[in-house]
Amino acid sequence: MAPVITESTVDKLAHLARLSFEGESKQKIIKDLNNILGFVEKLNELDTEGVPALTHISSEINNLREDKVIQNITREDALKNAPKKDSFYFRVPKVIGE
Amino acid sequence: MENSIDKYQPVIGLEIHAQLSTKSKAFSSDSAEYGELPNSHISAITLAHPGTLPRLNKEVVNFAIKLGLATHSEINKYNIFARKNYFYPDLPKGYQISQHTGPVCSNGSVTIKNKSGVKKQIGLIRIHIEEDAGKSMHDQDPEDSLVDLNRAGVPLLEIVTKPEIYSSEEAHLFLSEMRKLLRYLEICDGNMEEGSMRCDANISIKKKEDEKLGTRTEVKNLNSFKNIRSAIEYEIQRQIELIESGNRVKQETRRFDAHSGKTFVLRSKEQADDYRYFPEPDLSPVVISAEWIEQIQRQMPGLPEELYEKYVNQFGLSHYDAVVITETKEIALYFEELVMHTSNYKSAANWVTVTVKSYLNELGIGIHEYPVSPVKIAELINMIDNQLISNHIAEKQIYPLMLTHKEKMPGDIAKEMNLLQTNDTGLLNELVEKAIEKYPEKILEYKNGKKGLLGLFVGEVMKLSKGKAEPKAVNRLVLEKLEGN
Numbered sequence: 001m002a003p004v005i006t007e008s009t010v011d012k013l014a015h016l017a018r019l020s021f022e023g024e025s026k027q028k029i030i031k032d033l034n035n036i037l038g039f040v041e042k043l044n045e046l047d048t049e050g051v052p053a054l055t056h057i058s059s060e061i062n063n064l065r066e067d068k069v070i071q072n073i074t075r076e077d078a079l080k081n082a083p084k085k086d087s088f089y090f091r092v093p094k095v096i097g098e
Numbered sequence: 099m100e101n102s103i104d105k106y107q108p109v110i111g112l113e114i115h116a117q118l119s120t121k122s123k124a125f126s127s128d129s130a131e132y133g134e135l136p137n138s139h140i141s142a143i144t145l146a147h148p149g150t151l152p153r154l155n156k157e158v159v160n161f162a163i164k165l166g167l168a169t170h171s172e173i174n175k176y177n178i179f180a181r182k183n184y185f186y187p188d189l190p191k192g193y194q195i196s197q198h199t200g201p202v203c204s205n206g207s208v209t210i211k212n213k214s215g216v217k218k219q220i221g222l223i224r225i226h227i228e229e230d231a232g233k234s235m236h237d238q239d240p241e242d243s244l245v246d247l248n249r250a251g252v253p254l255l256e257i258v259t260k261p262e263i264y265s266s267e268e269a270h271l272f273l274s275e276m277r278k279l280l281r282y283l284e285i286c287d288g289n290m291e292e293g294s295m296r297c298d299a300n301i302s303i304k305k306k307e308d309e310k311l312g313t314r315t316e317v318k319n320l321n322s323f324k325n326i327r328s329a330i331e332y333e334i335q336r337q338i339e340l341i342e343s344g345n346r347v348k349q350e351t352r353r354f355d356a357h358s359g360k361t362f363v364l365r366s367k368e369q370a371d372d373y374r375y376f377p378e379p380d381l382s383p384v385v386i387s388a389e390w391i392e393q394i395q396r397q398m399p400g401l402p403e404e405l406y407e408k409y410v411n412q413f414g415l416s417h418y419d420a421v422v423i424t425e426t427k428e429i430a431l432y433f434e435e436l437v438m439h440t441s442n443y444k445s446a447a448n449w450v451t452v453t454v455k456s457y458l459n460e461l462g463i464g465i466h467e468y469p470v471s472p473v474k475i476a477e478l479i480n481m482i483d484n485q486l487i488s489n490h491i492a493e494k495q496i497y498p499l500m501l502t503h504k505e506k507m508p509g510d511i512a513k514e515m516n517l518l519q520t521n522d523t524g525l526l527n528e529l530v531e532k533a534i535e536k537y538p539e540k541i542l543e544y545k546n547g548k549k550g551l552l553g554l555f556v557g558e559v560m561k562l563s564k565g566k567a568e569p570k571a572v573n574r575l576v577l578e579k580l581e582g583n
Contacts, residue, residue, distance in 0.1 A: 016372060017192075018185045032118035055178055055377035063382040067120050067157035070127035071139070078140045078247070088136040091186040094236060 005033040106303045106341075108334045109311055110263040113339060114276060116255045117230060117294040118161050118284040124229045124253035125152030125381070132292055136246035144251045146190035151380050158253045159384055159474050161285040162202045162227055163394045165255060168279050168401055169222055171206030175386050179227075179378040187245050188232035196256075198375040201226035202386075208279070209403055210271040215410075220272050221260035228254050254288075261300065261311060266330040270323055273297060278402050282427045290322050297326055301333045302347070310338070313347040317361055319354050329354035333361055405430050413443035422451045428465045429455075432472055439476030444481055449475050453497065478508040491517050491565045514568035519568045523575070526559070526567055530575050533558035544580055550577060 010030055012022050021029050075088070084091040123130045126143035143150045166173045179197035203225035226438055232250035234243050257276065263269050277288035277295060288295045302314035317333055320326045332354075337347050352361040402424040409420040423433045429450065436446045454475075458465060478496060478530050481487050487496065492508075499511050512518050520526065533555050534541060544551045555576045 012372075016183075016185065016374075056379060056383060058382065060382045061385045063153060064156040064159070064384070065127070065153050067122050068127060068157050069122045069129045071129065072127075072141055075135070075137045075140070078137050078145055084242065086244075089235075089246060090137070090187070091239070091242040092234075092245055094241060094243050095187055095234065 004037050005030050044097075103338060105305055106334075106338055107306045108264060108330075109261045109302050109304060109314075110265075110269055110330060111261040111300040111314075112257075112259045112263065112269060112272060113298045113300070114257040114273070115230075115296040116165075116257065116280050116288075118158060118253040118255060118285055119287055119294075120155055120157045120161070120253055122155055123251040124155055124158050124227070126251055129252070130252045132249075134248055135559070136244075136248060139248040140250075143191070144247055145187065146192075152195065152378075154381060154384065155253065157310065158227055159202070159386065160394060161253075161283070162225065162284055163386065164283045164393055164398065165225060165257075165279070166203035166206065167391070167398060168283055168394060169203065169206030169208055169225070171203035171222060171225060173386055173391055174200050174202050174204065176200070176393055177202055177384040177386065179381045180375045181378050182228075182373045182375055184373060186231070186234075187243065188234045188247070188250065190232070190247065190250060194229060195378055195381070196228035196375075197226035208272060208275050210233055210268065211406075211417070211421070212267070212271065212277050218268070220253055220262050220268075223258045223260055225255055225257050228256055245519050261302075266327040266334075269299065269330055273323065273326060275402075278425070282399055284399075284403055284427075293321065296321065299326065299330055299333075301330060301337070303334060303337045303341070312341075313349050314423075315347065315361075316351045317354050318351060318364065322356075325354055325356050328356075328359050329361060332359060336361065385548075396448065399427065400430070400434070402427075402430070405434075409443075411448075413447075413449050415443060419447040419451050422455065423447060426465075432465050436476055437473040439473055440479045440483075442479050445475070445479045445483070451477065453493070457501070469502075469504050474500055474508055481508060481512065484539075485519055485568050485570075487512055487517060487519050488569065491519070494563075517566060519566050520563065523571070526563075526571055526575050527561045529567065530555070530563045530572070530579050532562055533576070534579060541580070552580065553581070 007026065007030065010021060010026060010033070079085040079090065082090050118124075118130075122128065123139075123141075123144065126141045127139040128144055129139040131139065143152055159344050163173060165171075177197065177200060179195050180192040182196045182198070183193040185192055201224035206222035206224065206225065207219045208222065209217050209219050212249045230249050230252040232245055232247040234245050236243050236513050238244050259272065263272055280286040280288050280295070288292060290296070297320045299317045299320060300314045301317060302312040304310065304312045315333060315337070316328050320329055333352070340347055350363045350365060350366040353364045354361050405424045406420045409415040410417065410424060415423075422429075424430050432454070433446065433450050436445055436450065440446055454465070454468060454470075456470060461467075478487075478492050478500070482489055482492050491512075495515065495517055496508050496511050499515075500506070500508055503511070536558065537554070540551050540554060552573075556569065559576065560569065563572075
């Protein structure tokens with residue numbers, strides 16, 4: 001099978017995920033992604049004509065909870081692991097637009 | 099330009115996000131309430147910590163079914179959720195849980211009515227469940243954006259109309275009808291300023307004779323009724339000018355700026371959104387049974403559309419009265435109770451739309467703070483209808499006391515104040531005599547043909563009786579007297 005993932009696919013995916021790959025690391029991710037797709041491609045050998053797509057492994061349905069407020073953690077807890085914060089907010093590099 | 103505008107037909111579709119007024123969030127138990135200090139309503143799930151699993155709030159499904167029933171939608175029996183992937187700091191998971199294929203409601207409709215009461219049905223493509231994102235603030239600090247996750251995970255219903263709205267006026271009507279529905283159902287407070295109801299508009303124009311729709315633009319950030327009207331009007335005009343000058347409308351997302359009243363490009367669709375939707379494996383499917391729908395059906399309140407029809411068709415009220423009464427659920431409930439105690443619907447409507455409403459407007463309060471119960475207004479109306487008191491006395495003397503003396507019924511007030519109307523002929527004849535004695539020269543004029551003077555004498559008798567005389571009886575007695583003499 002011809003490689004599906006090319007340099008331009010990686011560029012596009014990287015942009016969507018706000019990651020950047022250059023030089024060697026780009027070549028490596030192209031290879032990895034193609035390997036993964038090649039592995040999954042094996043499944044296409046099966047005839048799945050007429051078999052509905054499986055979205056959930058478990059047959060459980062309606063796992064719902066009542067509308068009750070349970071406040072488990074505080075703002076302090078929430079901000080604890082943030083790389084950058086002040087006493088109220090998470091701080092992130094400036095992002096403008098949508 | 100006048101003529102060229104007439105050549106075009108604007109076509110508008112709306113997307114409305116209604117924030118649901120549940121206590122807790124859609125997929126976690128932290129509070130969904132608005133207005134708390136930043137990052138107070140958070141949980142490990144909201145923060146997207148590894149290993150956490152979402153669990154759906156049952157009330158969210160109940161609310162979706164309610165809106166589905168109220169909009170005559172088909173309710174989807176087998177629901178799964180999808181991940182809508184995009185990268186943004188106020189979306190901690192890196193995806194929004196939404197519904198992609200198989201929205202919970204589809205093919206519904208909402209009826210709008212213009213000022214003259216002319217109806218039009220606007221179709222709904224879909225209503226689906228999703229979660230809100232957090233809030234980013236870009237103007238607080240020169241280097242950083244600040245993120246508040248209180249809103250992240252608050253449940254939303256996204257309502258998408260068919261492109262069947264043809265003017266800014268219709269868009270306004272649709273939106274206010276939708277807000278009314280959400281409020282009647284008590285599933286969303288509809289507060290556009292606080293962002294609990296938000297609206298995007300897809301706008302295009304086409305030549306009137308054309309079948310095919312034109313290229314559309316999507317205008318975001320329409321956070322008030324006024325902005326929606328201005329943005330749509332601006333965008334229609336902009337598109338007409340583009341086409342008239344030989345250009346093309348580009349498919350793009352635009353933002354409305356309320357200060358300038360203009361729309362600006364946010365992004366073009368060439369950098370098309372790529373959300374890479376896939377089924378959310380962490381949430382089990384939601385199966386909505388017929389029993390579940392029936393159970394919700396039983397809890398449904400009277401809806402504005404049904405009440406409007408009843409008021410116009412059965413009660414014979416005007417379009418205006420019916421609209422004013424059904425404007426909020428609270429007023430409608432007040433009126434409903436009122437008409438349980440009087441069958442003079444027209445008069446009941448008048449009291450509510452004029453007297454009660456003006457009191458509420460003057461004090462800026464809601465009807466739950468109005469001091470007079472419907473039973474008392476009904477008694478007052480019935481007293482007028484039974485000619486126990488005149489309209490004038492009811493409005494000017496009894497009603498003001500009802501506002502200040504909550505414990506008293508109007509009948510008691512009338513008795514205590516000696517305001518009950520009289521048709522006691524003996525007493526009335528005395529007053530008629532007095533009135534006639536007062537104006538001997540007018541009697542002559544009357545006899546010489548100035549019949550309009552009858553009103554003068556009747557008025558005089560009414561005055562002498564301090565408004566308590568029953569006008570019809572007075573009229574008859576005065577006439578007898580004048581004609582007999």
